[in-house]
Amino acid sequence: NRRIVLAARPHGEPTPDDFRLEEAPVPEPGPGEILLRTRWLSLDPYMRGRMSAAKSYAASVEIGAPITAETVGEVVASNNPAFKPGDLVTAFAGWQDYCVTDGKGSRRVDPAVAPPSTALGVLGMPGMTAYTGLLNIGRPKAGETVAVAAASGPVGSLVGQIARLKGARAVGIAGGPDKCRYLTEELGFDAAVDHRAADFPDALAAACPGGIDVYFENVGGAVFDAVMPLLNDFARIPVCGLVSAYNATEVPPDPDRLPALMRMTLTKRLHIQGFIVWDFASQAQAFREEVGGWLKAGRVRYREDVVEGLERAPEAFIGLLKGRNFGKLVVRVS
Ligand code: NDP
Secondary structure: OEEEEEOOOOOOOOOHHHEEEEEOOOOOOOOOOEEEEEEEEEOOOOHHHHOOOOOOOOOOOOOOOEOOOOEEEEEEEEOOOOOOOOOEEEEOOOOEOEEEEOOOOOOEOOOOOOOHHHHHOOOOHHHHHHHHHHHHHHOOOOOOEEEEEOOOOHHHHHHHHHHHHOOOEEEEEEOOHHHHHHHHHHOOOOEEEEOOOOOHHHHHHHHOOOOEEEEEEOOOHHHHHHHHHHEEEEEEEEEOOOHHHOOOOOOOOOOOOHHHHHHHHHHOOOEEEEOOHHHHHHHHHHHHHHHHHHHHOOOOOOOEEEEEOHHHHHHHHHHHOOOOOOOEEEEEOO
């Protein structure tokens, strides 16, 4: 059982030395338990928070423990009548080849419905984040403009596509011309803007001539600075992620923008709400049915960035926080 453990807490950007590949015995399933062999491992930005000791909404990974991750695994031994060998199920196995679980919180994955890896992406946690955050907090109406950053990733790409299904204009913000082209040419976004280009704030303003009614916040930082002046009265801002700051070691020494943001919240009557996907756990079934239906009907598309081999997880994860991935980042473990 190969596993990748947290060797040290990263300071700033993680480095390969913060991770260690170890061998451990394959665990034995006890009464009521199943043994899973990991097939697919999800790499997600939230893992950077788990590597830190800072207090957050979930516990940190201990030094020496496998990094947390959701996986799709194959049942190889079962002492639980609900699962039989060969079944594919989701689990929080972490960065390792095998895990034992009692199956609570696991979901069976039907490869006839969609490729199993989609249970970690468009039909899994990131897809549900886009669906619930946009529909409950963003509440886009026909004719409105919805802007989203990290727009080629699993969350942002679905936010933009659902916005369009609701009759809104979708404006994607992404790093580089290839990702921007993908958004407009393959996903049908109305416009895409490269946040790395020198004229980014002007280009964003040009792409949003009627202002922004919903800004789905995935990144923060310079992107939010460019969005702020474009927000319309009564704009809604689901605060989903702030990936531009996940490697930060201190608050940037910029001018204090809090008074300006508070004034704008008042004068423009902004609705700013942070959320964690599990706040909407009761909508999981509705999400899977509706997005599953759109996927089947070809009304929603997705893209995966597949990394081969567990040993490559650290470098792929380091790249995720810098935009090296193009689509949902998954590791094919076996
Ligand atoms: P992505 O696959 O989109 O990967 C993150 C992307 O962020 C990178 O590819 C990069 O894209 C972009 N990025 C990184 N640094 C910057 C920067 N400085 N400025 C602008 N963009 C940057 O990730 P996900 O779709 O999985 O996640 C998107 C966001 O949603 C994250 O913030 C994540 O933490 C959050 N999230 C929140 C959840 C919740 O429950 N609240 C649940 C799931 C995800 P590019 O090349 O385009 O810059």
